[in-house]
Amino acid sequence: MDMLVRRTKVMGKFGVKERNLEGQMVVDFAKRMDMAVVNTYFQKKEEHRVTYKSGGRRTQVDYILCRRGNLKEISDCKVVVGESVARQHRTVVCRMTLVVCKKKRSKIEIEKKTKWWKLKKEECCEEFRQKLRQALGGQVVLPDDWETTAEVIRETGRKVLGVSSERRKEDKETWWWNEEVQDSIKRKRLAKKKWDMDRTEENRQEYKELQRRVKREVSKAKQKAYDELYTRLGTREGEKDLYRLARQRDRDGKDVQQVRVIKDRDGRVLTSEESVQRRWKEYFEELMNEENEREKKSRRGELFGTESR
Numbered sequence: 639m640d641m642l643v644r645r646t647k648v649m650g651k652f653g654v655k656e657r658n659l660e661g662q663m664v665v666d667f668a669k670r671m672d673m674a675v676v677n678t679y680f681q682k683k684e685e686h687r688v689t690y691k692s693g694g695r696r697t698q699v700d701y702i703l704c705r706r707g708n709l710k711e712i713s714d715c716k717v718v719v720g721e722s723v724a725r726q727h728r729t730v731v732c733r734m735t736l737v738v739c740k741k742k743r744s745k746i747e748i749e750k751k752t753k754w755w756k757l758k759k760e761e762c763c764e765e766f767r768q769k770l771r772q773a774l775g776g777q778v779v780l781p782d783d784w785e786t787t788a789e790v791i792r793e794t795g796r797k798v799l800g801v802s803s804e805r806r807k808e809d810k811e812t813w814w815w816n817e818e819v820q821d822s823i824k825r826k827r828l829a830k831k832k833w834d835m836d837r838t839e840e841n842r843q844e845y846k847e848l849q850r851r852v853k854r855e856v857s858k859a860k861q862k863a864y865d866e867l868y869t870r871l872g873t874r875e876g877e878k879d880l881y882r883l884a885r886q887r888d889r890d891g892k893d894v895q896q897v898r899v900i901k902d903r904d905g906r907v908l909t910s911e912e913s914v915q916r917r918w919k920e921y922f923e924e925l926m927n928e929e930n931e932r933e934k935k936s937r938r939g940e941l942f943g944t945e946s947r
Contacts, residue, residue, distance in 0.1 A: 647674075647706070648665055648668035648669055648673065648674055648675060648706075649665065649668075649674070649675045649678045649679075650675070650678035650679035650680070651678070652677075652678050652679065652680060652681050652682065652687065653677075653678045653687075653698060654684065654687050654688060654696075654697055654698035655697055655698070660699070664701060668703060671703075672705065672706055673703045673704060673705055673706060674703065674704055674705075674706045674709045675701050675702075675703060676701070676702040676703065676704055676709070676712055676715045676732055677689075677698065677700075677701050677702060677715055677730060679709065679712075679715070680714060680715050680716065682716050682717075684696075685717075685719055686716040686717050686719065687716075687717060688717060688728070689701075689717055689727060689728050689730055690726050690727055690728070691726055691728065692725075692726040699727075700727060700728075700730050701730070702715060702730055702732050708734075711734050711735055711736065711737075712732050712733065712734045713733050713734065713735060714732065714733040715730070715731070715732035715733070716730075716731065716732075717729065717730055717731075718730075718731055750801040750802055750803075751801060751802045752792065752795045752796050752799055752800075752801055752802075753799045753800050753801065753802060754795060754799065756799045756800075757799070762798070762799060765798055766794065766795065766798045766799065769794050769797065769798050770790070770791065770794045773790050773793070773794050774787070774790060815859065816859050816862075818855050818858075818859065819852070819855045819856055819859045822848070822851055822852045822855045823852055825848055826845070826848040826849060826851075826852050829841070829844050829845040829848045830845055832844075832845075833845045871883075900914045900917055900918075901917075902917055
């Protein structure tokens with residue numbers, strides 16, 4: 639590739655020899671994709687620029703391309719002398735610095751829901767009726783304008799019944815956290831930051847001590863939460879939760895979660911549990927005992943008195 643290519647802004651001025659047809663294809667591709675040929679932007683000895691060497695021929699046919707916007711992140715690019723990928727091709731390496739930016743968690747607004755389930759209680763239902771009549775001006779028959787009426791109903795429901803909080807549901811793994819655990823974890827994180835900034839033995843000991851304290855607090859909180867759970871499951875109020883846990887455990891213990899149709903060899907749908915299990919047994923017996931091609935050839939050779947190669 640010749641030096642005139644650098645005017646295209648996809649190459650530097652440190653190429654090797656002249657441009658040929660294949661080199662022009664690389665340049666055209668880089669121009670279309672707004673990329674840069676990294677090898678040509680760093681001044682090196684010719685020995686560290688030549689990527690193909692065979693007999694008396696020395697040229698540059700292997701390249702590293704990157705987006706032009708990322709070219710500033712690359713600090714070096716060269717050919718490693720003595721290391722080859724193929725017979726005549728040398729290894730091309732580049733050094734780059736990547737800045738990893740932590741993405742801030744976006745606060746997703748959770749829509750507040752009206753607690754309509756409170757209408758199951760007679761006192762809440764009666765209060766809601768009275769407030770709604772007052773909002774509608776004492777009318778027994780609803781107005782014809784349904785959009786206005788619906789908005790009045792929703793607004794009355796929010797005032798009388800209340801709305802749910804915007805807080806997210808607790809994580810399944812941290813539902814047992816209490817204030818002591820959260821406070822210990824917060825102090826442990828502060829100690830970790832302090833130790834990262836100043837690596838003294840005193841800061842290290844403080845961080846290690848808080849780590850042990852957090853483990854103790856977590857163990858106590860877990861034990862307390864599970865004790866309360868088991869106590870509640872032993873009451874009549876906890877029967878529903880007990881049945882729910884039993885059904886969930888039964889579903890998790892099954893190997894196959896979703897099986898729509900099981901058919902026999904003739905294509906008929908099997909409905910009984912025994913026939914389905916028998917069909918699975920037949921299937922796996924055939925699958926595990928199936929001969930491969932080499933075994934089939936060997937058996938044919940023994941049968942006809944020949945040897946398989």
